[in-house]
Amino acid sequence: MDYLDQLEAEAIYILREVAGQFDRPALLFSGGKDSICLVHLALKAFRPGKFPFPLVHVDTGHNFPEAIEYRDNLAKELDEKLIVRYVADTIKEKNLQDGKGKFPSRNGLQTYTLLDVINEFEFDACIGGARRDEEKARAKERIFSVRDEFGQWDPKKQRPELWNIYNGKVDKGENVRVFPISNWTELDVWNYIKRENIQLPSIYFTHERECIKTEHGQWMNVNEFVQLEPTDTIEKVQVRYRTVGDMTCTAAVESQAHTVDDIIAELKDTKISERGATRMDDRVSEAAMEDRKKGGYF
Amino acid sequence: MELLRFFTAGNVDDGKSTLIGRLLYDSKSISTDILETLTKQSKSTGVDADIDLALLTDGLRAEREQGITIDVAYKYFTTDKRKFIIADTPGHVQYTRNMFTGASNTDLAIILVDARHGITEQTRRHSIISNIVGIPHVLVCINKMDLVNYDEKVYEQIKQDYEKFAQSLNLKKVSYIPTSALTGDNVVKHSENLPWYEGPSLFEFLENVEIEQDFKTQEARFQVQYVIRPQTEELHDYRGYAGSVLSGSFKKGDKIAVHPVDLITTIEKIEKFGKEVDEAHAGEPIIIHVSDEIDISRGTTFVPLNESIQSEKTFEAIVCWMDNKSFQPGQKLLLQQNSFRTKAVIKEVDNKINIYNYTTEESDGTLHLNDFCKVTIKTAETISFDEYANNRKTGSFILINENTNNTVAAGVIN
Numbered sequence: 079m080d081y082l083d084q085l086e087a088e089a090i091y092i093l094r095e096v097a098g099q100f101d102r103p104a105l106l107f108s109g110g111k112d113s114i115c116l117v118h119l120a121l122k123a124f125r126p127g128k129f130p131f132p133l134v135h136v137d138t139g140h141n142f143p144e145a146i147e148y149r150d151n152l153a154k155e156l157d158e159k160l161i162v163r164y165v166a167d168t169i170k171e172k173n174l175q176d177g178k179g180k181f182p183s184r185n186g187l188q189t190y191t192l193l194d195v196i197n198e199f200e201f202d203a204c205i206g207g208a209r210r211d212e213e214k215a216r217a218k219e220r221i222f223s224v225r226d227e228f229g230q231w232d233p234k235k236q237r238p239e240l241w242n243i244y245n246g247k248v249d250k251g252e253n254v255r256v257f258p259i260s261n262w263t264e265l266d267v268w269n270y271i272k273r274e275n276i277q278l279p280s281i282y283f284t285h286e287r288e289c290i291k292t293e294h295g296q297w298m299n300v301n302e303f304v305q306l307e308p309t310d311t312i313e314k315v316q317v318r319y320r321t322v323g324d325m326t327c328t329a330a331v332e333s334q335a336h337t338v339d340d341i342i343a344e345l346k347d348t349k350i351s352e353r354g355a356t357r358m359d360d361r362v363s364e365a366a367m368e369d370r371k372k373g374g375y376f
Numbered sequence: 377m378e379l380l381r382f383f384t385a386g387n388v389d390d391g392k393s394t395l396i397g398r399l400l401y402d403s404k405s406i407s408t409d410i411l412e413t414l415t416k417q418s419k420s421t422g423v424d425a426d427i428d429l430a431l432l433t434d435g436l437r438a439e440r441e442q443g444i445t446i447d448v449a450y451k452y453f454t455t456d457k458r459k460f461i462i463a464d465t466p467g468h469v470q471y472t473r474n475m476f477t478g479a480s481n482t483d484l485a486i487i488l489v490d491a492r493h494g495i496t497e498q499t500r501r502h503s504i505i506s507n508i509v510g511i512p513h514v515l516v517c518i519n520k521m522d523l524v525n526y527d528e529k530v531y532e533q534i535k536q537d538y539e540k541f542a543q544s545l546n547l548k549k550v551s552y553i554p555t556s557a558l559t560g561d562n563v564v565k566h567s568e569n570l571p572w573y574e575g576p577s578l579f580e581f582l583e584n585v586e587i588e589q590d591f592k593t594q595e596a597r598f599q600v601q602y603v604i605r606p607q608t609e610e611l612h613d614y615r616g617y618a619g620s621v622l623s624g625s626f627k628k629g630d631k632i633a634v635h636p637v638d639l640i641t642t643i644e645k646i647e648k649f650g651k652e653v654d655e656a657h658a659g660e661p662i663i664i665h666v667s668d669e670i671d672i673s674r675g676t677t678f679v680p681l682n683e684s685i686q687s688e689k690t691f692e693a694i695v696c697w698m699d700n701k702s703f704q705p706g707q708k709l710l711l712q713q714n715s716f717r718t719k720a721v722i723k724e725v726d727n728k729i730n731i732y733n734y735t736t737e738e739s740d741g742t743l744h745l746n747d748f749c750k751v752t753i754k755t756a757e758t759i760s761f762d763e764y765a766n767n768r769k770t771g772s773f774i775l776i777n778e779n780t781n782n783t784v785a786a787g788v789i790n
Contacts, residue, residue, distance in 0.1 A: 079659050081379035081459045090661040091620050094601040098674045098715055122649045123661065124617070126611055127604040138584055189639055210450045217449045224781075233447065237783045238698045240480040241772050243712055247781040263452050 082270055086119065087113040089258040090219060091242060096203050096256050097130040099246040101237060103203035106192075107133040107160075109145030110322040111278055112207030115259060115267055117152065118276050132159035132207070136191045138184040139166045140303055140324035148279040163195045179324045180305045181298065193229045196253055205256045211263040212352060215368035221260050227251040233368070264320075264352045265345050272338045280312075281319045281342070284333050289315045296329035320352055377454075380587055380761075383463040383478045383641050385502040386488030395488065395557035395578075396451060396464055402564040403579065405453035443502040447471075448478035457583045467498060472731075472746040473698040476505055476786060480772070483587050485511040491554070493526045495537045501731045506547040508694060508788065510746065510768055514586035515551045515581065521570065522556040527574040544734055546765075551585075553578055594658070595762075596624030597685070597770050598678040601715045604663060616647065616663035617672060622682075622714065622769040626664070627655040631681040634672060635760035640681060641668040675716030677760045677770075685770070687760045691789055694729065695722075696748050699777065699784035703743035709784070711755055713773040720775065726750040743785075753787070764788035 079087070093116075096103050105120065106114045122146040132355060133153060137146070152165055153160035165184050168191040169176055177183045196204065210217045220236050222244045237245055246254050259267070269279065290310045303326050317330035318341075335341045342359050386392035386419055399405075451462040463478035465471075473616030479485065485506040487500050506514055516538055524530045531554045542550055554562060560569035564579040571696040576584065626632075630643045645665040646653050646697065656662045664678065679685045697703060711720035722743070726738040729748040736750065745750055773784040 079379075081377045084379045084659065087620060087659050088660050091601070094618055094661070095715065098602040123603060125650055126614065127606045127616075130602075211452050214449070217451065218447050236447065238774075238786065239476040239783075240477050240786045241768070242481065243714060243772070243774050245712065245774060245781070245783045246774055247776055249781065251700055261450065261452070263454070263459075265454065265458070349563070 083274060085266060088261065089119045090123040092256065092258040093115055093120055093346055095244050096205060100203040102199060102201050103131040103205065104129050104134045104201045105205045107135050108120055109149045109279060111271065111282060112209065112259060114276060114278060115270060116205060116207050118274060119258065127306060129158050132161050132194040133349050134161045134195060136188050137164045138188050138324050139160050139164060140326045142281055142322060142325055144281045145322050163191050166190045168194060182303055183327050184324060185327055201253055203254045203256055205258065207259060208257045209262050210260045220259050222246050223255040224248060225253050225255055237324060267340060268342050268345060272342065279322065281322065284316055284318045286314055287317050287330060289317065289330060298329055299325055301325050333351050378587060379460050380458050380462045380484065380487060380582065381482040382484035383465050383482045384486045385465055385475060386467045390488040390490050391557040392467060392488050395519065396462055398557045398560055398563045400451060400453055402560060403453050403455065448474050455583055458580065469693040473696060476696050479506060479509045479511060480621045483512055484585065485514045486517055487514060488519050491518050491520045491530050494534050495541060497732050500541060503545060504734050505733050507547055510662060510764060513585065514551045516552065518554045519557055521554045521561060522559050526569045529718050541712055550787060551586050553581060594767055595683045596626055596680050598626060599621040599714045599716065600672060602674060603711060616665055618663050620661045621656050621658050623658050623767055625655055625657040632678045633681055633683050634670060635677040635679060635685060635687055636758035637671055639670045641670060643667040651751055685760045685762060687758050689758050690752065690754045692750060692752055693787040693789045694748060695785045695787040697743040699744060699783050700745055708778040710776040710778055711773050712776060713759060713761065716759065718759065721754050722751050722752045724752040726752060761789050763790055
């Protein structure tokens with residue numbers, strides 16, 4: 079078997095284990111390429127049947143409009159259930175402090191909404207598109223990652239995960255985060271998108287955008303949420319997005335890539351990692367991701 | 377392009393993390409931003425080398441603080457020929473279970489030996505665990521050659537010692553490579569410091585080593601993961617059994633025995649991704665339709681009628697105990713083999729395996745963390761299995777504590 083076939087087979091096996099082991103699973107859908115691949119894999123795992131889970135999106139209100147449009151079209155086209163919950167509502171309900179500063183982030187706030195939606199529907203498994211090559215705390219996380227009733231990950235209490243035997247047994251109130259494409263790298267995802275001819279939101283490809291340069295040299299999109307300072311110079315740059323997170327914490331990369339082939343060629347040459355190039359949320363500290371996961375993050 | 381999964385065993389002191397760091401670094405699989413962070417960190421840890429490559433793999437705060445690998449880390453790199461998945465496992469005896477875990481689904485073990493110390497207790501322990509977990513190929517990396525003046529005699533002596541020790545094991549294939557991870561000798565490129573060595577560098581070895589394709593030639597096994605029943609108007613009678621071919625191949629029209637209910641039926645149709653196919657092979661996710669309406673649910677095993685599988689309620693196995701809490705006689709357990717789950721008890725702890733010399737010792741009936749023991753297991757429902765030595769997919773299982781839901785042991789049937 080070709081390596082992409084093996085990665086695909088592993089992911090489908092995991093998705094079917096979720097369907098077989100849990101009463102109320104959900105697929106966390108962000109509109110990014112990784113979760114789009116998950117949906118594609120779910121089609122291969124379950125058609126002609128319906129998905130044994132709804133698609134769930136935690137909408138921060140800072141999403142790219144292209145990703146939201148893609149999300150809504152996809153759910154309609156596939157005739158699958160889509161549940162959307164809004165961070166803005168959580169902020170109001172819980173009287174939380176919204177993100178502040180030049181790039182007001184709702185990154186920490188979305189964990190509240192996520193845990194609320196898990197409680198609301200009593201989800202016992204949440205499938206996500208996280209990959210181990212993204213970040214070093216993720217490199218240590220199991221494919222079936224058990225979370226306590228507060229959604230917390232405890233790296234010291236991880237269950238051993240052997241062969242392809244997945245233990246998803248949890249008590250009521252606990253849930254398992256499941257990562258079927260754990261073993262894929264960014265390049266694997268793109269090679270798969272190419273092979274399967276998967277359609278993506280347009281922001282993954284080159285386009286002209288008004289941006290400002292941050293102190294770390296990253297291009298940030300100018301939008302209603304970013305607080306411009308007098309010293310900022312708005313420039314029109316030819317960019318694309320390597321990851322699709324919030325508009326307030328995802329940087330664009332300069333690119334001329336029009337097609338998936340162009341992107342693959344570009345990635346083979348690049349010297350900067352995916353999250354390093356695009357995420358401001360990991361810059362906080364050496365263990366930023368580990369700490370967020372311990373707090374209930376994806 | 378092929379996929380090779382391997383794991384590395386050794387202590388921090390053997391240069392294991394450095395070796396992996398070196399593989400990633402020299403194959404240009406590390407991005408510059410990560411390198412920058414590492415350089416910063418290396419300065420703060422005060423290690424002499426420009427970049428402390430070990431910091432690449434120790435991803436948790438506790439690991440960086442203590443300078444040890446605690447849990448399995450997965451790392452990836454790709455060459456033009458292959459994609460590699462590395463399970464970087466801790467070497468310390470305290471974390472034996474994590475090593476067993478990382479080793480469980482790999483094709484190759486890399487065991488690091490410090491050239492200054494030769495075969496140690498630890499080398500023996502790692503090799504014996506690799507043997508129990510049935511790794512098809514073991515590569516003994518004789519590392520830190522720079523610290524023994526690249527002396528051929530040292531290398532040859534260690535090789536001989538290992539060959540002698542390995543006689544007592546059933547390792548299928550063993551290879552040897554002299555390296556220095558710290559200086560990069562023989563990791564990616566051939567080293568001028570080792571002119572007497574004519575074999576491949578580690579990198580060349582990894583790119584070319586034959587990947588055992590056991591599962592293809594083995595007897596055919598399929599297990600149901602999930603039953604697909606759309607129950608729509610057009611697909612009213614559709615009933616498909618979704619699962620992966622565990623080993624061998626299945627063809628349309630095959631007469632099959634359905635275990636454990638012990639009924640016979642025929643494969644009417646095989647579907648793969650919405651298309652009908654005539655046959656399916658090991659590893660492929662498919663949907664099978666059968667010609668009779670019989671009781672088939674998750675965990676049911678299909679076997680061609682002309683092949684046999686063992687079906688028992690009592691069997692012997694080697695288990696590795698993985699729970700911090702020791703085994704309690706009579707403890708209520710669940711056994712899971714792929715998607716099949718049933719209640720189980722450990723009837724008897726027959727004897728204990730000494731993981732330093734592979735001899736068996738009389739058991740006092742206890743099972744503690746990291747113990748390897750031969751046990752007799754009794755299950756509530758009949759389990760269909762093969763011996764692990766013949767089939768890693770159907771001969772392996774985990775035990776789950778019914779009360780805490782934790783995975784408390786991993787086992788191989790023998």
